[in-house]
Amino acid sequence: MDAEKRKPSVLRRLARYAAVRSAAAFRRDTPGWMAASAGVTVVWTAAVAVCALGIPTGIGYGFDASLLIAAGLIGLWGCGAAAAYVLSLLMLPIPRLFAGVFLTSAAGMTYALNDTDIGWAGAVVAAVITAAGAAAGGLVMALVSARRHPLRSAAAAAAAVAAAVVLTAGMPLAPAGEPVLLTADDRIVEIDDAASVRDLEAGPGPYGFTHFTYGSGTDRHRAEYGDEAGVITRTVNAASIHPKWSPIRSRFWGFGTDRLPLNGRVWMPEGDGPFPLVLIVHGNHLMEDFSDEGYRYLGERLASRGFIAVSVDENFLNYSVWSGIPKPDMKLRSWLLLQHLREIAELSRTPGNPFEGRVDLGKVGLIGHSRGGQAAAMAADHARWFADDPSLEGIGEEIRIVSVAAIAPTDMLVDRKQAQLRNVNYLTIHGSRDADLQNFYGDQQYVRTALDGREDLFKAEIYLEGANHGQFNTTWGRFDLSMPGGMLLNTRGLMDGEAQREAAASYIAAFMEATLAGRSEYRRVFSDPDIRQSYASGSVVFGRYEGGGYQAVSRFEQSGVRSLQIGVTADAEGVKEWKHAAALNRDGRSRGYKGLVLAWDDEARYRLSFDKRYWLMVGREGAAAIAFSLADLSHELPESGAYSVEIEVEGASGLSARLPLERFGTLKSPPRVTYTIHRFLERRFKNGKFKADVEPVFETFIVSLDAFEEERPGLAKDGIRSVTLHISGGPGKLMMDDFGFYPDRR
Template identity: 40%
Template sequence: MGDKEAGPAPARRAYSLQPGEGRLERAFAGDQGPWRGAIAGLWIAGGAAAGAGMLGAPTGFGTPVDLLSAVSAHTGAFALFSLFAAWALTFVPRLSGPFATVGGLLYTGALVFFLLFFSDMGVILSLLLACAYTLAAAGTGWLLAAAFARETGKRRRYASILALVLLAGAVAWAADPSLLRPDWPVRFSMDDADSAADAGEGSAGDADGAESVFLPLTTGDPSLPGSFAFDAFTYGSGTDRRPEFGKEAQLISEPVDASAYLKDWPLLRKWYWGFGPKTLPLNGRVWMPRGEGAFPLVLIVHGNHAMEDYSDGGYAYLGEQLASRGYIAVSVDENFLNYSVWSGIPDEDMKLRAWMLLRHIGQLRDYNEDSDTPFYGKVDLQKISLVGHSRGGQAVAMAADRDEWFDGDASLLSASDYRIVSIAAIAPTDTVVDGKQPRLRNISYLTLQGASDADINDFFGDRQYSRTTFSAGGTGQAGSAFKASLYIEGANHGQFNESWGQRDSSLPAGLFLRKPALPGEAQRTIAKGYLTAFMEVTLGGDGAYMPLFEDYRSASAYLPATRYVSRYESDAFMALARFDGEDAVPAHPGAGISGASEGVTAEVTEALDRQRHGKGTHGLALRWATDGSYTMTWGKVFATGASTNGKAALAFAMADLSRDLKGQSGTIHAAAIRIGLTDANGIYVELPLSDFASPQPLFRASITRLGPLESLVDDGKYREPYEPVFQTYRLPLGAWTEANPSFEPGTLSGISFVLSGGPVKVMLDDIGISPF
């Protein structure tokens, strides 16, 4: 057959329906070739997004069921929406194209947007990420289909493959911008801990000779287990859906009626748990030392998390550790008060969390008096410590300050029948409940906070620290109560609970969070060490562990390799100057204190957290450009109680405010700070702060993988990379006598802060005398 003469070009197809052509036929006419690949890419991307969203909103039926349900629902919705959009577009005159692909693009983009928006990613960021994700998915599918289709020419194939490589590189960079940012924080490993101890790293670069100003911990590593064998068991309702609190519970507890505090309990929540407000269960995991009692009691309570993803088992590492040290530890189950995507969260849940803790104390008292239980005669109800994480960290403080919320509640055990000696809060919340916040008096308080916490990213425990006071203060003698805080570089929120893991946000938002610089094992080592030492001091009466709270460097041989900021004050602290109320300097010179500055701007102002919200306490902000000084003098000589051997210390808290310098170079770490003291005879001696400790620069918190877009998350939640945190410095007065034997450490008439190396800005607070 010979070649035929080319005929006329086919007529261009009209944009309206042709005779005999169905509307559905036209709807899919443009979705041919690579566009089918684009549809497949959108379907896969949408399925992945739906699966991630369902993992962040578990139903309680298990991950396989959740994923299958999510992908099935997505497939049906994707098909229906794409079909409807393609059909609707056929009504637009003179319009042609891949209508079904457009429908799939709109559906997938909307799905991803709402998943991100309801994960608190913010409107603008959710929109940007949804557009980028859906376009990348459609582009990948289109390019793959174009590259590997049989009819594709060589030139088009190579161009498609090159475009795929470039797109993959762009996606990889978007997933982790740090690939091109070598200045992001380094990762720490547990293997670094030993070398850090040898090299002096865990002590944050202290100056030579600085170790002489703190007492080394002589008790050994507090995070190591003790000598007690222990038993582990549970108590519960006996009918709970979870076997450990249901048919496998060793002890049966009585349900409690919380209807006075709990009004909203949706039917879906009742169906899931099998109970309502009038029959809330008292469930607990117990680790009990073997041997003769009575043993001090430690209650541990989790915070808010998906209620279907149970949280109480995540503190087994603490329960086992404390039981091995001779303490009865109970991890309290309050999962039924947690948030659910499907049934919300109960109103006033903070009050309920605290109330449930108090009901557990009552239940344990009953067990302690019942000879048929393993608790019989084993619980020392006069030595109780409460430990809480996140919302649980606020709940334990509220339970200790019970009269503010539960005064007159006859269902609670009388406050005279037990004694809460100490409170420990891990990354706590600090919300206002009924217009009030807990205030602790004569109760020891410890709070731990990670600098890279993506959930509670402000150090709220610092506020409760300020609201913890002691009536026995001012004696200058070693006291029985104290408060302490620890701020940990590289630590996040969830890794303090073994079951919560690395992500501080549920999926899909959690996908954008950076892996914490400090491994989970290291975080839990810190928690074990500090909480063990805290219990040994407050419940066990072993003062040998006190140096850890006075100065974290005392345990630098045992702490994981990272940087720390710690704050401490005992009930024996004698305040020379505080900056709240009538003690403020220089706002209230009538208090007998006067301040004089030279080359320094001094202002009493409120301390601010990471998001620049007030912490409820004030300090003295000092700012200097090059050098200067600030001196405080008292109208009368202040007796420090220190003998000639200097067994007392000048103590003060200082925070780095260099983030306020707005682009000027300056950090407390590079500043030269000298402390001058004047005694009753007018003898003045000045020593460098570096003889005692080296101030640290602010800890940068790199929370997400979003780089410059990080500030758009949740209305700027992560906009500020730094939080100024107070570090307590304790300087033995004997050092001034060593510098000048004529100096009398038992009396002081003035303190000078001599400053250079600016521009720098700092805040001072809690200046006084501490036992040493």
């Protein structure tokens, strides 16, 4: 009985204690600490608004941000108040509401930042520093607003500035001024806008053009593919490639893989035609942030030059926070691109639509960005994946894919296979500041592209210093990673977005002019270093080129370094390293091919010698110009110095001449890149994704023998005995690839 009477007394005491502690929960939160809480709240709100960019619903950013901010504020102050009550029950003598808000914000930001793959430790450090900075900012503002204490306010402001300086120590500073070309010996070379480009204008062409869309007519999210579609197209069944995808994805789009729409934006030149056809396909981006409109600049440029340009909609294959990404998406992307070609071919034969009789199906070009770049290459090599697909009848026969241009493409294995392009023109463009695809994967596809001696074909690389991944699409922007990870990227020193797109449009238009329109003079944009540089919109450009008429002496794939092929031997002097080794990407992994590596201390020589057996096979007429590609690897050395290269040609007659390499182009050091906002993150972000700051990039040199004949007339009339690279200065290291000859003077 006594025990029963005591129970309510205990409960009452507990309730009284809880009430007293609850009433005291916020007692220590003075105006200063409330100001600190307000500072945390402001930064929290901004962080939540940024995170809303990375998890769109498709309704619109205003809705997404409003909803997430409201939920975030309720969560922040609700959890903060709950934590304050718990801390009060524990009788901790601290400003408890501030502590609760601070801990809640730090925990929330840690969770969000951990999604950026900087690891839990890095996420915790970054979150605590951010929350502490926000609290300090709130305190500073409170003190500054206290007019009765100006000295205290000034001291607090100075302390905040000092803290900001300490926290940002090591943050990279972008170089100022216009870009310059640097030779390996650090001499400045002025960018030459050569007069020879006057007949190779890079801007818009003479054609007027119209714009319209085609689509299913039932699109839920975009009227241009719904009620406003100019041409209604069929749907296609991809269930054999991908039987089913997420119900959430189906509810958002209103269809599954058995009814994929064929949607596209068309820029059509005015005139009767027929015109070459160029399809443009985007890569992986947030599904709800539509990507196809982002290539209007390419569509308009190509249409003005007499090409039918179509930006293909594959947004429903892209990633979503809510439904992931369909797998295998690469086969879907490539297959759907081919279905667009089939549909346009059918429309060109159908009376009463804008395509009727105006499409040259024998001259088709494909342009792809990111995963779209790989999809374009796969479509050009479609038999490797879709040899038995009856829905692709006519591809390769009536419909001929002549050219592929890949902007920052991926190069993944798909069913353990990769595209092996054969007798297709290929161009790849990549930026040194690409934080999404930090490796130059297009270089791997370049090497896997075989031209089979077809002199009407060529392949080329363009590597733009300062270009990133996203700015090739107007809707993707300056941040190559979705939020909040994008906040950690260094965007200082990026190319201006308009300049980056202008360079891409200029190179791609020139490529299509040369390969689809038969204007072979535009090949000089890729083979001539001065013209190539003039198209770069002020950036520094590296270029690699190979024409179908090229005769390889050696691609340096064999292990032996002295005997390269029948009648061709090599020797070297003054080198401390001489080997054939794998060309490596930024991650230190093989690109799938080898090159010749030379390293030296202060002076070296490398010579290729040819005997009569070689010239009996090739013939003197097969060598009017020497070609080879070089990449500076001096960044791999513990110490390096300035060096210069001269090339010497010795004829079979014994006459020789020696000229500086810079007469034929500039050997440039690859740019060093800092991807993130702080050096602490550089080797930790995305599990060490950006651990290397330099990527070796090749530059092709085409050396006409006429230049040596001018020095020593008759030097090469009976053939060439040897070609020697003389290197002075150093220490240095370089890689050579693709040494050979052209039969004509380029």
